[in-house]
Amino acid sequence: MEYNFREVEKKWQEYWAKNKTFRAENKSSKPKYYVLDMFPYPSGAGLHVGHPLGYIASDxxxxxxxxxxxxxxxxxGYDSFGLPAEQYAIQTGQHPEITTKTNIARYREQLDKIGFSFDWEREVRTSNPDYYKWTQWIFIQLFxxxxxxxxxxxxxxxxxxQRFRNGSLSFGAGSWDSLSEKEQSDILLNYRLAYLSETMVNWCPQLGTVLANEEVKDGVSERGGYPVERKLMNQWSLRITAYADRLLTDLDGIDWTESIKEAQRNWIGKSEGTSLKFHLSPGKEQNSQSPHPLPLSKGEGSASQKKEESIAAKEIGGEPGYITSNKKIWGNLKENARANRKExxxxxxxxxxxxxxxxLGFKIRRQHPVDQFIADFICLDKKLIIEVDGSIHEYQKDYDEGRTFMLEDIGYRIIRFSNSSVKNNIDFVCNGITKALNAPIEQEHTSGSVTPLLWRGAGGEANDGKGFIEVFTTRPDTIFGVSFVTLAPEHELVEKVTTAENKKAVEEYVTMAKNRSERERQADVKKITGVFTGSxxxxxxxxxxxxxxxxxxxxAGYGTGAVMAVxxxxTRDFAFASHFGIEKHMVIQPPVDWDFAMNSYDEKSGKLINSDFLNGLEVKDAVKKAIAVIEERGLGKGKTNFRLRDAIFGRQRYWGEPIPVYYKHLSPTLSTGEGDVIPCVVDEKDLPLLLPEVDKYLPTETGEPPLARATxxxxxxxxxxEFSTMPGWAGSSWYFLRYMDAHNEKEFVSKEAVDYWQNVDLYIGGAEHATGHLLYVRFWTKFLNDLGLIPVIEPAKKLINQGMIQGVSEKMYMFQGRRNSWGPNSPLTDTQFIFKGGEPRPIFFSADILNSYIERCKKAGDDPKSIxxxxxxxxxxxxxxxNGKLNIAEFxxxxKTGEWTKAVxxxxxxxxxxxxxxxxxQNNNIVNASDFNTFQEVEKMSKRWHNxxxxxxxxxxxxxxxxxxYEMFLGPLELSKPWNTNGITGVSNFIRKLWRLYHKDDELNVSNEPATKPELKVLHKTIKKIISDIEGFSFNTSVSNFMICVNELTELKCNKREILEPLxxxxxxxxxxxxxxLWSKLGHNDTITxxxxxxxxxxxxVESAFNYPVSFNGKTRFFHEYELSLTKEDIEKQVLxxxxxxxxLEGKTPKKIIVVHNKIVNIVV
RNA sequence: GCCCAGUUGGCGGAAUUGGUAGACGCGCUGGUCUCAAACACCAGUGAGAAAUCGUGCCGGUUCGACUCCGGCACUGGGUACCA
Structure with a gap:
């Protein structure tokens, strides 16, 4: 009886399921080990062929x-929310839940067939309310x-x-409690880790939704390849940028593949440099429509109105005071300050x-110039600025906060009060000011990455030419090589610095640049565009x-949206300058042969030249010195920038977790006559917020997301x-925790469970999730750890990437018609061509014929297509x-069209x-079948390619x-490889051979005699190899080793229990x-697990002798066995x-003899 | 462009800290069995007639290099004007 895998596999799969063999206990005296596979999305196509590879390895x-x-x-478990099910629902009207269930059932069936040892009692599905209840709960914690x-x-x-209340942290305006609910809500949204804000998003009209950066590839959606455009939308986002530095530094502590870590490092994109201000130069070219700098506060009304008002003349009052501003513009500001006081x-x-x-015990001045601004009130001793604002307007907010940040940057604290607070509760305001005056001066603001403020388009007011442009640079050493400054088209100063005569050109350019889609922008990176502002x-x-x-x-989105061009x-500045004929200054001595005609010298090495106080320094030292001088002179500050952006968390789609937020209408206010709306999170006890039923899975007529259909x-x-739902990665950002305690109805995971299981010991999955899932799950883990909810700061200790599985396509070429007579290089001679004069038939050539034909054409310089x-x-x-051979009849x-029935x-x-x-x-005699070869080509595995x-x-x-x-045998797990089943018969044979070791004439034939030394040696050699292979994740070599072991035992005719049982x-x-x-046949009643x-x-x-390869000048010539007890000297003598x-030796005397014990003998001649 | 990984027979791939290159398997060739084929089993299989030459290419270190060092090419993946 040959091994009947169908019967045996079915039997044991049923046994495992019935006995719950793989159930894991949350309490055990054994040490724990957590092996996790990346969550599959249950697509309609069934289990993707790449999946089993990783699953088998982890299993x-x-x-x-x-x-x-x-x-x-x-x-x-299953990551079961997502777009494909929804697309299908839109097309068929079928509820995505039904599709999802069907798909999951199919996945499960496929997984079961492969014999995985999953603990199915812990299965989770992100689309189940008992799961997404906790996804929503975590969102609430973020909020x-x-x-x-x-x-x-x-x-x-x-x-x-609390800190806002007690004044230990300034939020802007004086007393927290005097603020309206709306004001409080708005301020808090600037700090919450889940927040609502107007953001530039990747909008995909075809998918009708917003995509995350990593879901966009080359300007089109990763799924479906639809065009993506930039759009300003009010969106829920997660403040992952707050974690940028920790996400980066903690990478060093985890055992993940270097390529994933590197991808994350690049994605986070930390760069250290400095901010630097370039003051606007006064000149006749300037556009001086607004001759005065703006006050910090702008009185009542909209932003634009306020600007107008500020121009009006104001009463002169107060004293000249200290020069707190840039000396050059002091005089000018002073004039404006006087003007301001008038009104x-x-x-x-x-x-x-x-x-x-x-x-209040301190000298307070009013309308006092500071830096480029005018403070409403200021206490110079305490470096405290007091601002009285009108009701904060949405658009103005970022802007004011930007200035707050800048002033704080140079050592000022700012507190703000609303007009209504001052008018209605002046005592409270005074209290707040006194508290602030008496509070110790706080430490300076540190890294820009942690500020919750949006900080874009930095620069002071420029309307009189006395403002500045702030740039971010990582190369402050090249400061003396600056030959122009470039602003992003979206930069807020563009309009202000443009002179009247350049206005038209700049406006045209900005409009063009803004309308250019992402895709176009990426498509012609090389195309250099730009315009001079005139200033x-x-x-x-x-x-x-x-x-x-x-x-x-x-x-616009990186750094300050402005660069100093060197x-x-x-390279980029070089291209820009060359294109527009702008002058260039060399400030670093390049290597002698450097060709500046074509290239800039970007290397961070060399000595500084033409650079005043930096001359003679090495780049590294020059950077340090430049930063020091810039800081000393108050021109800027050492800064760290991150490329990482906050994660957009809303999708305008149906099939996802509802965001547990509602919009509360406040009572109408006197000023506006209508009620403000503030976002509030759902009460935890009301979770889950169930996904409502809708009539169609499409947006409403007014363009609202599908959830708006549920009246x-x-x-x-x-x-x-909230009508938008969470993105696909929400559920997968914490699922590793849920498995620990999958049925807990009270908590997302119990403390006991997470304290026992901690985090994943081995995580296996595809590298395509490097900057998506794998970054978000680290972020959520750190967040949950911060709140003290879990004891770990990383989700997975070790991560291995399985390689991508490519398909192998089988290709053929069909030739039709015949243009020329057969040349000397043709694939056939005329005698071989049977149909001369007959009807034209399509011809297929076996790959070997075509290959040699093409080869001949190449040599002769002919075009192979010409005939x-x-x-x-x-x-x-x-x-x-x-194996590359076509079954012609089946082909x-x-x-179906029968187009090839006449083919040759x-x-x-x-x-x-x-x-x-x-x-x-060739003589038209009927003969036996022969081979027809196809071409093999590695392509993406796809139905389209029939591979x-x-x-x-x-x-x-x-x-x-x-x-x-076989899957393990194919090659190293992490290597991408084409999926080719040609070699599977070898593995199949091996299994039969292994079976035969234990059997004779269909009966189990295992002897209880003691094993011989050679048999034991084979076994233990194999054990040793297998342990080191598994622990080194080298599964392919372990399969080879099993084969070697079975071959050797077969050779030894070994059937000893002492060997076969451990095997x-x-x-x-x-x-x-x-x-x-085999285990049960050997007499065991329990599972082998x-x-x-x-x-x-x-x-x-242990060996007693070694068969030494004897080599001459490193080339092995013959072998000779020596006892291991022999010394090097003995062997040296004997080998001669x-x-x-x-x-x-050919009679020559050896110069030297090298004997490496147990390795080699090398004779140098 | 930048970053990462890789390049070994006809093919997938082995090779410990630098020490017998090509393990294991596929394919192929020949043989046994069979009326025949498939299966199975046995033998051979990097190239070359041979001397020899051979781990993408050029150079270096070493008694000895797939392995280490310098330079280059190509393939795959990531990223895309990140200042």
Whole structure:
């Protein structure tokens, strides 16, 4: 009886399921081990062929760890929310839940067939309410948290409010409690880790949704390849940027593949440099429509109105005071300050009365110039600025906060009060000011990454030419090489610095640049565009005039949206300057032969020249010195920038977790007459917020997301819930925790469970998730850890990437028509051409004929295509081809149109021709079948190319154990490789051979006699190899080693229990069904799953002699065996006496003899 | 462009800290069995007639290099004007 894999595999799969063999306990005396596979999305196409590869590897490891005495958690579940099910729903009207369920059932069936040791009791599905309840719960925690830059941790938002209340942290306006609910809500949104803001998003009209950066590839959506455009939308986002530095530094502590870590590092994109201000240069070219700088506060009304008002003349008052501003613009500001004082708002007058003449114990000035701004009130001793704002307008907010940040940057604290607070509660305001005056001066603002403020388009007011442009640079050493400054087209100063005569050109350019889609922008990166504004800035050290340009090579979203261009030492600046003929200055001595005609010298090495105080320094030192001087002179500050952006968290789609937010309408206010709306999170006790039923899975007529169709989807029947749903990665950002405690109804995971399981010990999955899932899950883990909810800061200790699986396409070329007579290089001679004069038939050539034909054409310089009218490439279904040989009859009937029934197949070697169902030789005699070869090409696996390999088919034909072994045998796990089933028969044979070791004439034939030394040696050699292979994740070599072991034992005719029993155990992780069957036949009543993995006993491996390769000058010539007890000297002497040695010496005397014990003998002649 | 990984027979791939290059398997060739084929089993299989030459290419270190060093080419993946 041959091994019947169908029966055996079914039997053991049923046994495992019935006995719950792989159930993991949350309490155990055994050490724990957590093996996790990346979540599959259950697509309609069934299990992707790339999936089993990783699953088999992790399963082998899980089973191995069980044999090694670990309590193993090895779960599986489904990332079941997502676009494909929804697209299908839109097309068919079928509820995505139904599709999802069907798909999951199919996945499960496929997974079960491969014999995985998953603990199915812990299965999770992200689309189940009992799962997404906790995804929503975590969102609420994010909403209710802020990032404290001092503790460098997320904290409850209550702690922030507390600090606002007690004045230990400034939020802008004086007293927290005097603020309206709306004002408080708005301020808090600037700090919450889940926040709503107007953001530039990647909008995909075809998908009707917003995509994350990593879902966009080359300007089109990753899924479907639809165009993507930039659009400003009000969106929920997660403040992942707060974690940028920790996400980066903690990478060092985890054992992940270097390529993933590198991809994350690049994605986070930390760059250290400095900010630097370039003051606008006064000049006749300037556009001086607004002659005065703006006050910090702008009185009532909209932003634009305020600007107008500020121009109006104001009363002169107060004193000249200290020069707190840039000296050059001091005079100018002073004038404006005087003007401002003429027109004080009512609130400002009230406050002035309360604070003037040292009434609060400190000297307070009003309308005092600071830096480029004018402060409403200022206490110079305490470096405290007091601002009285109108009601904060949405658009103005970022802007004011930007200035707050800048002033704080140079050491000022700013507190803000609303006009209404001053008018209605002046005592409270005064209290707040006193508190602030008496509070110790806080530490300076640190890294820009932790500020919750959006900080874009930095620069001071520029309307009188006295403002500045702030740039970010990592190369402050090249400051003396600056020859222009470039602003991003979206930069807020563009309009202001443009002179009247350049206005038209700049406006046209900006409009063009903004409308250019992302895709176009990416498509012609090389195309250099830009325009001169007509204005200049002053060089901060030389005072020289530097032109301001606008160019779309500068990104509005990075740094300050402005760069100092150093064409000689930056490739992009070089290209820009060359294109527009702008001058270039060399400031770093390049190597002698450097060709500046074509290239800038970007290297961070060399000595500084033409650079004043930096001359002679090495780049590294020059950077340090430049930063020091810039800081000293107050021109800028050392800064760190991150490329990482906050993660957009809303999708305008149906099939996802509802965001547990509703919009509360506040009572109407006097000023506006209508009620403000604030976002609030759903009460935790009301979770889950269920996904409502809708009539269609499409947006509403007004363009609202599908959830808006559910008219009853309202909080308490009156307030709208958020209509967008969470992105696909929400559920997968914490699923590793849920597996630990999958059915907990009270918590997302219990403390006991997470304290026991901690985090994943081994995580296996594709590298395509490097900057998506793998970054977000790290972010959520850190966040949950900050709140003290879990004990770990990383989700997975070790991560291995399985390689991508590519398909192997089988290709053929069909030739039709015949243009020329056969030349000397033709694929056929005329005698071989059977149909001369007959009807034209399509011709197929075996690959070897075509290859040599093309080769001949190449040599002769002919065009191989010239002899036929038409050549068609055909992808043949790979099932019709075996080892590159086509089954012609099946191929002909494969084509439903019957187009190939008349075709002629010129077979391998051109000896034989097939047509009309027969093979003929050159003389038209009917002959036996011969081979027809196809071309093989590695392509993406896709239905379109007819090269998809279905794991089910493989299991059906060869069995699960064979599939498992073969997949591992293919090559290293992490290497991308084409999926080719040609070699599977070797593995199949191996399984039969292994079976035969235990059997004779269909009966189990295992002897209880003691094993011989050679048998033990084979076994223990194998044990040793297998252990080191598994632990080094080298699964392909372990399969080879099993083969070697079985071959050797077969050779030894070994059937000893002492050998075969341990052998069954060591192979059990790889071929579990077969191992279980053998185990039970050997007389065991229990599963092999928890048997003890055998130890390797070195004593069986000890050799007494070694067959030394004897080489001459490193080339091996012959072998000779020596006892290991011999010394090097003994061997040296003895090897010279050998006849063969003398032969190779050819009479010469050896210069040197090297003997490496147990390795080699090398004779140098 | 930049970053990462890789390049070994006809093919997938082995090769411990520098020490017998090509393990294991596929394919191929020949043989046994069979009326025949398939299966199975046995033998051979890097190239070359041979001397020899051979791990993408050029150079270096070493008694000895697939392995280490310098330079280059190509393939695959990531990223895309990140200042």
């Amino acid at each position: 082998i490891f899980a089973r191995y760890k069980r044999l090694k005495g670990f309590n193993v958690l090895h779960p599986m 209710n948290s802020w990032y404290n830059p001092e503790t460098n941790k997320a904290e409850r938002i209550e702690l922030l409010i 004080q708002t009512e609130a400002e007058e009230i406050l002035w009365d309360k604070v003037r003449d040292n009434k 200049y800035v002053e060089h901060p050290f030389t005072g020289k005039q530097i032109p301001i340009w606008v160019g779309d090579y500068v990104l 064409p000689m030492h930056d 009853s989807f309202k909080k308490d029947g009156k307030w709208d819930y 036929f009218d038409e050549i068609t490439s055909i992808n043949v279904d790979i099932r019709l081809v075996k 002909i009937s494969w084509n 197949f010129i077979c391998s070697g051109s000896e034989t021709v097939y047509y009309d169902g027969q093979w003929y030789d 998809v390999v279905n794991p089910d088919d493989m299991v059906e034909q060869h069995g699960a154990d064979c599939l498992r072994l 069954a155990i060591i192979i059990a992780p790889y071929a579990p069904h077969l191992a279980e069957e 928890f048997a003890a993995f055998p130890e390797c006993k070195e004593e069986y491996l 006496t050998l006849e063969q040695t003398q032969k190779y």
